[in-house]
Amino acid sequence: MKIGLDIGGTKTDAVAVDAAGAILGRVRLATGWGADAVVRTVLEAVRALSSDVQGVRASEPGVWGGAPEGLSAIESVGIGIPGQVEPGTARVVHAVNLGVEELDLAAAVGPELGVPVRVENDVKAAAFGAYALHGATGSMAYLNLGTGIAAGIVADGELWRGARGTAGEVGHISIDPNGPLCRCGQRGCIEALAGGGAIAERWARPGALPVRDVFDAADAGDTTARELRSGLARGVAAGVRILVLTNDVDIVVLGGGVTALGPRLMADVAAELAASAEASPFMRSLRLGERAELLPLGSPAAALGAALVGAEPPRDPSSVSRGALSRG
């Protein structure tokens, strides 16, 4: 079986997948803070999953000499992580939400696990998993709406990586020269308008779910909230348009923490897309309203995608800039 992990800022989601791509088991753990704790989280998640799926326990919990009982059936481990993964390596840099400045995850956990370990940016892994779950055959973009905003692109079963790892970085495309200042230094970036982090910062009021608070306050007529909410819809709609106009993807799947707002968010985005379709016959011809979809809440897309990435054959040197993925 293949193991896939999605390491999030607070939780790590892990799935075990069989040869046909079916999910055999799933566990969720709290993610530790810092490189050592992230490594421990990975090892614990793999053990918990292995024990869960196979009904066996490692003979000495917490001790990882050789291949513990229960790990022998694992063929590969893939890890999705919110940071920049250096192309062709397992080196993660700037995973700021995990307190990790630099970490070679394959080197750190590979020897303990005794199987190949591959690492991928979490949004790219989620795109790959969403494509598999969707049963898509053409092309798809996955637009992740979390603290920040980024997309992953899959076409004909291949994940688009790019030579420098910036493929899908639509969050830092400016759509308004007079828009709010982005943490990247530019003005009017999609992320400055629609990123959960930027919205929370500009809302600047206490609350566990600031974007939901903004929606509620906007419904209640608050002017600042209405402006923030409208910026969110504008930013997401721009992201959808840009992904279709650059890559001609068949569908754009929206996921990430902000999509917990579900139909309320989609209604706003659909209204924005409808407004540009009304203004422009060209935009209308693209039928973007029909091409934007929500990833179901709680979807294991990211962990599944990581499992599929983990099972990739070694990359052909001629395809460094876009690894060919064979599925299943």
Place this chain on the structure above:
Amino acid sequence: MKIGLDIGGTKTDAVAVDAAGAILGRVRLATGWGADAVVRTVLEAVRALSSDVQGVRASEPGVWGGAPEGLSAIESVGIGIPGQVEPGTARVVHAVNLGVEELDLAAAVGPELGVPVRVENDVKAAAFGAYALHGATGSMAYLNLGTGIAAGIVADGELWRGARGTAGEVGHISIDPNGPLCRCGQRGCIEALAGGGAIAERWARPGALPVRDVFDAADAGDTTARELRSGLARGVAAGVRILVLTNDVDIVVLGGGVTALGPRLMADVAAELAASAEASPFMRSLRLGERAELLPLGSPAAALGAALVGAEPPRDPSSVSRGALSRG
């Protein structure tokens, strides 16, 4: 040998290419107006080129029964055309600059030529040719700055087509909600700011080369011209950023009529890219200034790309949304 044609609004550029991709000959003809005249232009260009390269003449000029003498060495013909080419077909629609509403070019010229004929959008063909001429190995976007603005994307030797033919349509991405109205109906599209047609329309003064006039008038201090010139640079720089941030292409090659301005245009674009790099460490890390290049004036990129497209093997049904191209 393979023949490639780039059908432009005023001129048709045609090249003959050998098996190794070297250009054996090149001819340029005026393009006829309307579907019938375009078909005649294609046939005349192929005959002229064949005669030019092989030093032989068709036995009966103007009469095309069977495969005339001189055509026998032609293995394939590829045609780049400024219109929408329906994916997987040779049907061109909305080639407004040629006076063509709808035309199946392969059906119209294939029987006369007696060889396979493939048709591709001209910008996509130019992207493919620019990639080959550049000797590029990674990924490249070709951003065409003409009357309108569009891009073609090539990665690992494959042309990105997209399922609906809108891949690379960056011209209709809005980068300013308060920008000028685009002919597409939206505001602040890259094409509304940087398209030669939009600039000429807003400049609205007589002259054969309105964009050059705008540059000259801006140098002389004219306020309208300075605004138009600054919008051109903003639009082109945004196109470069968007192509890199969505597709992570290694380089963006700028071509098309507006690039006749050469270093004057590039200096403006470089200043725009430098300004965003100054404001944003993230943008600075992308080194966009080093990744934007001009296609040399008079480059046969589009005709060469058409020749390469024409020599493509028949498309595998599994790769409908992005045809695999084998070069050479």
